[in-house]
Amino acid sequence: MLRMGAAAAGGAVLAGGLETGPAQAAQAGAKRVLRAPALAPGDRVRVVSPGSTPDPTNMARGIEILRSWGLEVELGTHVFATYGYLAGTDAQRLADLNAALNDPGIRAVFAARGGYGTQRIVDRIDVSGVRRDPRVVVGFSDITSIHGKLWRETGLVTFYGPMVNWSDDRTGPDSAEALRRAVMTTAPVTIVRDPAETAAPVLVPGRASGPLLGGCLTLLSTSLGAGDIPKFDDAILFFEDVDEAPYSIDMMLTELRRVGVLSRVAGVVIGQITNSVGEPGEWDAAAVLKDRLYDLGVPVLGGLRLGHGNGQLTVPLGARATIDAEAGTLTVEPGVRPR
Numbered sequence: 101m102l103r104m105g106a107a108a109a110g111g112a113v114l115a116g117g118l119e120t121g122p123a124q125a126a127q128a129g130a131k132r133v134l135r136a137p138a139l140a141p142g143d144r145v146r147v148v149s150p151g152s153t154p155d156p157t158n159m160a161r162g163i164e165i166l167r168s169w170g171l172e173v174e175l176g177t178h179v180f181a182t183y184g185y186l187a188g189t190d191a192q193r194l195a196d197l198n199a200a201l202n203d204p205g206i207r208a209v210f211a212a213r214g215g216y217g218t219q220r221i222v223d224r225i226d227v228s229g230v231r232r233d234p235r236v237v238v239g240f241s242d243i244t245s246i247h248g249k250l251w252r253e254t255g256l257v258t259f260y261g262p263m264v265n266w267s268d269d270r271t272g273p274d275s276a277e278a279l280r281r282a283v284m285t286t287a288p289v290t291i292v293r294d295p296a297e298t299a300a301p302v303l304v305p306g307r308a309s310g311p312l313l314g315g316c317l318t319l320l321s322t323s324l325g326a327g328d329i330p331k332f333d334d335a336i337l338f339f340e341d342v343d344e345a346p347y348s349i350d351m352m353l354t355e356l357r358r359v360g361v362l363s364r365v366a367g368v369v370i371g372q373i374t375n376s377v378g379e380p381g382e383w384d385a386a387a388v389l390k391d392r393l394y395d396l397g398v399p400v401l402g403g404l405r406l407g408h409g410n411g412q413l414t415v416p417l418g419a420r421a422t423i424d425a426e427a428g429t430l431t432v433e434p435g436v437r438p439r
Contacts, residue, residue: 131311132255133418136234137207138436139284141170145208146200147264148176149187151242152215154265156180159212162264165276166210169284176200179212186217194221197246201237202229208283211239211246213265218245219319222328227253236283236436239263241342241408244315248328251313251418257435259283260315260338260406261414275412282414286434289415293403293428299370300403302389305426308367308399312421312432314338316407321352324359333364336421336430340371340407346378346388353392362396367423369430370402372409399425 139145145166147159159180163173176196181188188196200209222245230250237250237258250256261279262271282289293300313330314320317339323329341349356362376385383391386402393400401423405413416435423430 133311134230134234134254134256135435135437136236136256137439138286139169139171139208139236140439142172143207144172144174144205145210145236146174146176146203146206147179147210147212148193148196148200149179149181149212150193150197150221150246151187151211151217152185152213153180153182153187154212158265158267161268162266165266166264169280171208174206185215186220187212190220193217194224197221198226201235202226204229204233206235208236208238211243211263213263214239214241214243216242218242219322219328222246222249223326225249230254230256238279238283238414240412241316242319244319245323245328247315247417248323248330251330252327255418257416257418259414259435260417262412270410271412275414278413282416282435284436286436286438288434289432291404291406291413291415291430291432293401294405294411295403297403297405297409298373298376298385299389301386302370302393302400302402303425304394304396304398304400306367306399307422307424308336309420309422310335310366311418312336312338312369312415312430313417315340315417317341317349317352318344321355324355324361332361334366336367336369336423337361337365338369338371338406338415338417340373341376342372342374342408344376346376346383346385349373349376349385350383350388350392353388357392362393365396365398367399368393368396368401369404369423370400371404371406372412374408399423401425401428401430403428404430
């Protein structure tokens with residue numbers, strides 16, 4: 101996964117759009133939850149590259165999709181920069197991200213792609229503009245660090261979904277519509293277990309509710325002890341990953357067990373475990389997941405189309421969610437509020 105993959109200094113290439121007033125906060129237990137206003141045609145949105153450099157052709161397709169919804173798309177100054185395997189230096193990527201998070205005219209920040217790089221800059225993200233004026237933030241994979249940082253420091257509900265480096269082969273019309281509905285409507289999000297997914301056989305019956313938190317398992321594992329890892333007490337833990345052998349998934353879940361994360365969750369949902377290949381005769385990914393999760397005493401639901409696989413859907417992180425494992429559903433409250 102790691103191989104795939106300032107505020108005023110950021111600037112933008114395109115301009116135009118609307119600005120909204122101060123955000124309202126909702127209360128969910130002891131955590132103050134912020135929801136951005138739902139996006140609407142005419143809103144300015146900014147695309148940034150906090151990790152690796154996107155492909156120009158794929159980016160053109162993603163921008164076309166966003167514009168088809170009536171959004172005014174801007175590009176961060178260093179979106180296509182290259183610095184080794186990164187989209188520009190740490191200072192350049194951080195400047196673009198901070199500019200997008202703090203410009204009062206920007207209503208959403210879309211990650212261009214993941215790859216690797218956000219952990220190098222996450223500790224210096226300026227969240228002050230998000231606290232004053234929440235905006236939609238979308239990304240997955242390496243962007244897990246940004247989701248966790250914004251949740252811990254502001255309570256912002258963010259979106260784990262496709263990025264602008266768009267591939268129609270992997271993310272077709274259903275993926276585009278799921279993303280649009282998640283950020284442009286106030287409808288709840290329901291994800292249904294897909295029997296074709298690698299983790300679909302992983303199921304512990306029961307119902308549980310709590311804030312949906314998590315992301316890419318590798319990023320969660322490598323963030324333990326750092327300031328961007330969410331506190332998972334009474335939460336629904338969500339994870340997915342790509343190109344990790346079954347033993348590696350075992351290692352990361354064992355780490356979460358040893359530090360007490362898995363003993364505190366209300367439930368577990370598993371997204372797309374993509375291209376997890378082990379040696380002949382060894383456990384496959386589903387067997388590892390059963391071994392590491394079945395004794396937790398909480399509902400577990402695998403097989404959700406969330407992550408690096410084909411047909412990726414979008415889900416709000418930080419919003420209250422309910423697992424019904426026997427029904428095979430994860431239902432999440434809206435991630436945005438009415439305008």
